[in-house]
Amino acid sequence: MTRLPQSDDRFRLRALRRWYVAGWVVLGIFPPVVSVLDDAGATAYWSIGLSAALALCYAGVSARPRRPVLRPQAFLGVLVAAMGALALVRGDGAALFIVSLPQFWLLAGSPRRAIALSALAAAATVTGIVRHQAWDAQEFAAGNVVFTVIGWLAGVLVGLGVVRIVEQSDERAGRLGAELEAARLRLAEAHRLQGATEERERLAREIHDTLAQGFASIIVLAEAAAAGLGTDPRRAARHLLSIEQTARENLAEARVLVGSAPQSGLAPGSIAATLRRTLDRFTEDTGLPVTAELADVVCDRPTRIALLRCTQESLANIRKHAAASQVAVVLAPGASGVELEITDDGKGFVVRDSRGFGLNGMRRRLAELGGELTVTSSVGDGTRVLAALPADGRG
Numbered sequence: 001m002t003r004l005p006q007s008d009d010r011f012r013l014r015a016l017r018r019w020y021v022a023g024w025v026v027l028g029i030f031p032p033v034v035s036v037l038d039d040a041g042a043t044a045y046w047s048i049g050l051s052a053a054l055a056l057c058y059a060g061v062s063a064r065p066r067r068p069v070l071r072p073q074a075f076l077g078v079l080v081a082a083m084g085a086l087a088l089v090r091g092d093g094a095a096l097f098i099v100s101l102p103q104f105w106l107l108a109g110s111p112r113r114a115i116a117l118s119a120l121a122a123a124a125t126v127t128g129i130v131r132h133q134a135w136d137a138q139e140f141a142a143g144n145v146v147f148t149v150i151g152w153l154a155g156v157l158v159g160l161g162v163v164r165i166v167e168q169s170d171e172r173a174g175r176l177g178a179e180l181e182a183a184r185l186r187l188a189e190a191h192r193l194q195g196a197t198e199e200r201e202r203l204a205r206e207i208h209d210t211l212a213q214g215f216a217s218i219i220v221l222a223e224a225a226a227a228g229l230g231t232d233p234r235r236a237a238r239h240l241l242s243i244e245q246t247a248r249e250n251l252a253e254a255r256v257l258v259g260s261a262p263q264s265g266l267a268p269g270s271i272a273a274t275l276r277r278t279l280d281r282f283t284e285d286t287g288l289p290v291t292a293e294l295a296d297v298v299c300d301r302p303t304r305i306a307l308l309r310c311t312q313e314s315l316a317n318i319r320k321h322a323a324a325s326q327v328a329v330v331l332a333p334g335a336s337g338v339e340l341e342i343t344d345d346g347k348g349f350v351v352r353d354s355r356g357f358g359l360n361g362m363r364r365r366l367a368e369l370g371g372e373l374t375v376t377s378s379v380g381d382g383t384r385v386l387a388a389l390p391a392d393g394r395g
Helices: 010-034 042-062 072-090 094-107 111-132 139-228 233-257 271-286 301-322 357-368
Strands: 290-294 327-333 337-344 372-377 383-390
Touching: 010 042, 010 094, 042 072, 072 094, 072 111, 094 111, 094 139, 111 139, 139 233, 139 271, 139 301, 139 357, 233 271, 271 290, 271 301, 271 327, 301 327, 301 337, 301 357, 301 383, 357 372, 357 383
Parallel strands: 290 327
Antiparallel strands: 327 337, 337 383, 372 383
């Protein structure tokens, strides 16, 4: 069968086909029967019998389209034979032939077979008409022949036009399908690249906030320990102990990053206790006093990790750049969750000129959790870092 375009219009196509079948029955099958109802001769029996046989054969084709009782090509053979027989018996047949032309294009399977079978049907109809009565016996017979031939020619032209339209529609559908598939592949590739980029950014941020900061601390502590070996052995020993502890923490963080250890990054206990330990280490390593007001706020694990990383990054910046004499840290419930404020009395900087990875990393980390980072600073007036995060209280 000629392949119809696959679209959402299938229902309408089925409805049109049902209407055509109804018209075929009313205009093609019924007239030979109705015209002989008052006739008791052989013409009536042949007309009724052949019409009934056509109807039954078509029912065998259309009742179960997937597994028909009669194959479509076999039905078309029956249709050709019935047309010739009815034309022979009745002396007409142009009407039945014309209304039956779509059957050949729907059931033949290819345009070439449709043209050949419809031509065979036209020949059978014309032959039957001519055999029924001489060519010049009545104009009625000549008119049926002419209409049959004209109908076949018109059917071929219309059929080929419809086939061409369907082929063009299929070509457009194929091109559209190929374009959609190509767009899907490009979108999948873009998602893959975006995921890889986001993962690289996440790893870079984690490395900067953990391993890089740890290595920077080790370098500072090693320099302090080396300087104090001859003058203050006890202080040098404490620095060496801090180096060992920092190195162990870095090793644990490295195992987390490569996936060989469970996600940690946060010691058991409340966020206030975790920050207290971090501040004590900072004071021990740098000698800078830290004033801390740490409320025992309740927040979920991602929020606790973000607060810890912001604290670590801020303290690392103070150690490397601020030249501060005092640091203050406040952790308290905020208007929509929890707020962490870290201030120092160092030399400050111009915020809009900052291009460091650390501040941008903190902003992205907080933004992923629906939070916000505010940095206030000016040259000579110290720095204030405020991290505001929602807290859902899952702890």
